[in-house]
Each structure stands twice: as structure tokens, then as C-alpha cells.
Amino acid sequence: MERSDFLKSVPLFSDLNREELRQIESISGEKRYRKNEIIFHAEDLGAYLFILKEGSVKISLQGREGREVILRILYPKEFFGDMALLDGYHRSATVTAFEDSKAVLINREDFLNLIGKHPEVALKIMSILSKRLRKADERIASLVFLDAHGKVARSLLDLIQEQGKKTEEGIVIDLKLRREELSDLAGLTRETTTRVLKDFETAGAIRRERKRLIILREDIIKREAEKSL
Amino acid sequence: MERSDFLKSVPLFSDLNREELRQIESISGEKRYRKNEIIFHAEDLGAYLFILKEGSVKISLQGREGREVILRILYPKEFFGDMALLDGYHRSATVTAFEDSKAVLINREDFLNLIGKHPEVALKIMSILSKRLRKADERIASLVFLDAHGKVARSLLDLIQEQGKKTEEGIVIDLKLRREELSDLAGLTRETTTRVLKDFETAGAIRRERKRLIILREDIIKREAEKSL
DNA sequence: ATTAAAGTGTGATCTATATCACAAAAAAAT
DNA sequence: ATTTTTTTGTGATATAGATCACACTTTAAT
Structure with missing residues (x-):
């Protein structure tokens, strides 16, 4: 350009x-x-x-x-x-x-x-x-009020807002971000972040693919992020 | 005025x-x-x-x-x-x-x-x-990197910087701030904040008086706040 | 293609701090 | 001055998440 x-x-x-x-x-x-x-x-x-x-x-x-x-x-x-x-x-x-x-x-x-x-x-x-x-x-408040699930959820919502693309599959986040990066964004360890993502996947809120993340149920993520905030 | x-x-x-x-x-x-x-x-x-x-x-x-x-x-x-x-x-x-x-x-x-x-x-x-x-x-970083002592120390440094008055006794913070307020500032519970303050007092870094707080050893507080940041 | 390196999932601990529960002290109200 | 309310200290306990350790998978390098 x-x-x-x-x-x-x-x-x-x-x-x-x-x-x-x-x-x-x-x-x-x-x-x-x-x-x-x-x-x-x-x-x-x-x-x-x-x-x-x-x-x-x-x-x-x-x-x-x-x-x-x-x-x-x-x-x-x-x-x-x-x-x-x-x-x-x-x-x-x-x-x-x-x-x-x-x-x-x-x-x-x-x-x-x-x-x-x-x-x-x-x-x-x-x-x-x-x-x-x-x-x-707001991030400061998240760090003080929210548990691990809430923190990951908050980070995902930020990513969705900044660069999520709506498709029929769901909201696609195709930044290739590693676990470690997501955890640095959420303020947690890599291991905890992994476990939380698994929970979200089990709950049907997200789907993990090789290099993208698909949000299937934004409402679930939102609920998590607002649990205490 | x-x-x-x-x-x-x-x-x-x-x-x-x-x-x-x-x-x-x-x-x-x-x-x-x-x-x-x-x-x-x-x-x-x-x-x-x-x-x-x-x-x-x-x-x-x-x-x-x-x-x-x-x-x-x-x-x-x-x-x-x-x-x-x-x-x-x-x-x-x-x-x-x-x-x-x-x-x-x-x-x-x-x-x-x-x-x-x-x-x-x-x-x-x-x-x-x-x-x-x-x-x-920086506060976000503190919340992620520091333990309770570090967080309280960081809050105290902020207070010192904004409104500490140097006297021969030490640096006086005479905002009447309750434990609860200090804990809301540090992002901890009231109980933990109390215990941390006691530790700082025992270490000779601060003195608590009815409605003011005196910093005797700013260096100790600084060291705490920089432990991991 | 094969090897090497980087990243990920997951179990088993361990620990710092939240939580709960009072008693003691201080401040405010009467 | 007494009573009531608010704030503080501190012990006992529970627990979420860090930390450690390692196999497994994916990506990159040769």
C-alpha cells in the first residue's frame, strides 16, 4: 500500500x-x-x-x-x-x-x-x-478480582474485540499465539492457562486448532469474565 | 485560596x-x-x-x-x-x-x-x-510478578512518592488510611496486608502510629518492591 | 527425511494467601 | 462516660494455582 x-x-x-x-x-x-x-x-x-x-x-x-x-x-x-x-x-x-x-x-x-x-x-x-x-x-481490576478462568476469559475477549473474525464456524482468532503468550496476557502460568483452555473446550465454548482458536460460545466466555467484576 | x-x-x-x-x-x-x-x-x-x-x-x-x-x-x-x-x-x-x-x-x-x-x-x-x-x-506488572510483601511495598512507595513528608523521624504518610484501604490499593485482603505490615514493622522498616505511618527504612521497602520486578 | 528444538498436555506436589472466626482495641455515637 | 459500631490483629484451615517433572507433539533445521 x-x-x-x-x-x-x-x-x-x-x-x-x-x-x-x-x-x-x-x-x-x-x-x-x-x-x-x-x-x-x-x-x-x-x-x-x-x-x-x-x-x-x-x-x-x-x-x-x-x-x-x-x-x-x-x-x-x-x-x-x-x-x-x-x-x-x-x-x-x-x-x-x-x-x-x-x-x-x-x-x-x-x-x-x-x-x-x-x-x-x-x-x-x-x-x-x-x-x-x-x-x-480494567485489567488491574481483573487481576485482583478474577480467578484463573476469569483471567483467561478476559484475555480472550480482548483478542476477540481487537481481531476476532466472525465466520459461520464461530469467532476466529488467528494470531498464532502460543500458550505462553496467552498466559503472559492473562497473568498466569503456562500450565494453568492450558488447563483452563481445556475446561473451556470441554464446556464447548472454544475449539482449538493447530494455529487458530475458534470461539464457539462467546456468551460462556463473557460470563466467566464477569463472574466477579 | x-x-x-x-x-x-x-x-x-x-x-x-x-x-x-x-x-x-x-x-x-x-x-x-x-x-x-x-x-x-x-x-x-x-x-x-x-x-x-x-x-x-x-x-x-x-x-x-x-x-x-x-x-x-x-x-x-x-x-x-x-x-x-x-x-x-x-x-x-x-x-x-x-x-x-x-x-x-x-x-x-x-x-x-x-x-x-x-x-x-x-x-x-x-x-x-x-x-x-x-x-x-507498572501496577499490572506488580500484580503479576510480586508476592504480598512486594505488593504492599509497592503501594507504600506510591504513597511516599505522592505525599510522603520527610521529617527527622522518617518519611511520614499522614493520610489516615485504614487497613482495608491499603489492601484495596495493594490488591490483597485486609488480613494479609496486616500481617505484611507487621513483618515490615518487625524488620524496622516502618512504624505504625494511631493515624499515620512512618517509613523508617525506605531502602528495605524498595528492595521488597523490586524483588522480582 | 531425519534429527533437533520448541512448545504442549497432564499428573503429583507444595505453598502462599484467601477465608473463616473471634477477641481486642479504637473510634464514634449517645 | 457508656454503649455501640467500626476497625484491627491473629490463629486455624482450606484451596487455587504455582512449581516440578516428564512424555508427547508439533515445528524448524539440516
Whole structure:
């Protein structure tokens, strides 16, 4: 896809006119990342704003001994960047390509400049950040209130919402995500996640296939996720 | 304190001039809330932006049977508002006065207007939101990685950072917060929180007094909080 | 195709923390 | 000042989920 067409389709820029978009095009670059490649690390400076063009990325924090939490997964048209970009403050999360991905990069200067000239863009960013904040807050509540089944259910609902495709078979999630990744998303161990998925399968709520997951009964999953929340 | 002096001291408005501040003063109102009074509920519309002038408020989500998580506590000069204010979307948290409090209110329209005219304000909001998002993300990691001692330690560090006062005795936290509130902040039960505090006291890291908490050895608390993160 | 590596399912423990149940202490109400 | 209510400490117990261990399966590498 042409970069200009892509930029036009990004919600962040939806209020800009042709000329303004062309300007962004001229100041932006593009980069590709291979699956599992680290796009940037917790410690790096927030020098660029990234807009994901293809693929998906995970934002995560790591604990000791290989433990990791996935904070969120982002899909095309969403932006990210060490949030130092916005608040000048550091120690943020790690961003890793979840699949082969492409991103458009705008450097910090140009981006701040853009915002100065286009308050609509700043408003959009505020809106997206507050949406993400709300999601994070709900996640905190899930971790405190829900048991293992509830946590897995919550994670599945997020995946459904972000990238589930409705088919006659059911809702298909075809990110190839390993048990371990799902468990990092739910905040559980791999083993517990496996056992929970088996229970869901036995209950007829999901079907597991080699590399996709099919949600047969969203209602059951929803009920689990709302048990205590 | 005069409202105009107060507004001038709010970081959100630090780039505005005298005239602009006077304008805000003219479009804003003021309200007082008694301790434990609900300022607004999860379901309410985001009609106003609130800027806390005196006291403190807690932002929380409730689960079943009286369970609750405190997402954050806000202090004077910080803003809040159903974030529907920004993203037009609902189902947010409940805000309750933690102590007797006063807030300045600006209605949605006027506020959006203000942002349109003053990109600096939008930038400040972006910056604050991304700071809150980062904090929420770290909290998610704490809940997944840390044990009870770590979680309590993390909560104490937050309190120290936001409102600890250094004295020769140690760092004093004089929010009168009950065990239950601290446990809602840490994501634990009241009983576990009590036991952890006792351990910290035995270790000489804190001293508990009738209505204040004194941190004697911040280093011990820090070590606990970083055990696995 | 065969071998190697990575990921998954599942049983058997073990343990941290929730839960339950009071008594003691403190705060609020009369 | 007494009584009532709320909050706190602390023991005893139960249990969900972590941890460990290993066979089995799938995917990747040669």
C-alpha cells in the first residue's frame, strides 16, 4: 500500500487534509521488523512516534527469570512510541514485533511540531490514551478480582474485540499465539492457562486448532469474565 | 485560596497568561465534597472536568460483594473527570472524596474549546495521561510478578512518592488510611496486608502510629518492591 | 527425511494467601 | 462516660494455582 493512502486511513490523522498528509509523508520514514524482533527497549529514548502499518506488536514488561507480562497487543493503524515521547520521562515498556511488521516513523521533533499546528491530532491522542488507560485500569481490576478462568476469559475477549473474525464456524482468532503468550496476557502460568483452555473446550465454548482458536460460545466466555467484576 | 491564584498554580494551565486564566476562572465553578462522598459514578456522563483544589480523591472500581480496587489516589492540582470527557466512551471508574475536598469544575464544552485554542494544554494532558498509563502498566506488572510483601511495598512507595513528608523521624504518610484501604490499593485482603505490615514493622522498616505511618527504612521497602520486578 | 528444538498436555506436589472466626482495641455515637 | 459500631490483629484451615517433572507433539533445521 502507498504510504500516503495508509496515512489517510489512520484515525489519528483523519482530520488532516491532503496537503497536510503529504507533508507528514515527506517527514516520515518506514521500517520493517521481523517476527520477534525488538522494536525498542525499556531504556531507549523516545525519539520516534511509530504508526503500525502491517502486522502486530506486543508491548510488554519483563520480570526476573524470563517472566513477562504482555501489556497490550497493537494492530495496524495504532501508534506507539516510548511514551517519553510525550512526557519526557523514561523507563517504559519493550515493544516487540509479534508478527512480521511494518511501521511508519515520525521523529519526535516533527511530531511535536505537528501537534502544535493541529490540535485535532492532540485531541485524538488524548482520546486514545484515555481509552488505553481505561483498559489498563480494567485489567488491574481483573487481576485482583478474577480467578484463573476469569483471567483467561478476559484475555480472550480482548483478542476477540481487537481481531476476532466472525465466520459461520464461530469467532476466529488467528494470531498464532502460543500458550505462553496467552498466559503472559492473562497473568498466569503456562500450565494453568492450558488447563483452563481445556475446561473451556470441554464446556464447548472454544475449539482449538493447530494455529487458530475458534470461539464457539462467546456468551460462556463473557460470563466467566464477569463472574466477579 | 483565591480561585485565580489556585488556577495559576495548576501545571495544566502553567502556559496560559493572566487573561486566559481569568477567562477560565469566569467559566469555572467550585464544589466541596465531604469525606466519603461520591463525586461521580462509573455510569455518569462525563460532563465536567474536575481539578482538585483541596483534599484527596480515590478512583476505584468495585467488584462483587463490596470488593474494591483503588486505581489511584489524586491530590490537589490534579485533574480528573469521567474520561468519557475525552473519548466519548463510557463505563469508567468511581471517584470518591478520600478526605473533605474541594474541586474546580469546568464543563465539557468550555474545556474542549479551551484545548482547541491552546494546544499546550492538550500537550500537558497527553503527558499526564501517558504518565498515568505507565503507572497503571507498572501496577499490572506488580500484580503479576510480586508476592504480598512486594505488593504492599509497592503501594507504600506510591504513597511516599505522592505525599510522603520527610521529617527527622522518617518519611511520614499522614493520610489516615485504614487497613482495608491499603489492601484495596495493594490488591490483597485486609488480613494479609496486616500481617505484611507487621513483618515490615518487625524488620524496622516502618512504624505504625494511631493515624499515620512512618517509613523508617525506605531502602528495605524498595528492595521488597523490586524483588522480582 | 531425519534429527533437533520448541512448545504442549497432564499428573503429583507444595505453598502462599484467601477465608473463616473471634477477641481486642479504637473510634464514634449517645 | 457508656454503649455501640467500626476497625484491627491473629490463629486455624482450606484451596487455587504455582512449581516440578516428564512424555508427547508439533515445528524448524539440516
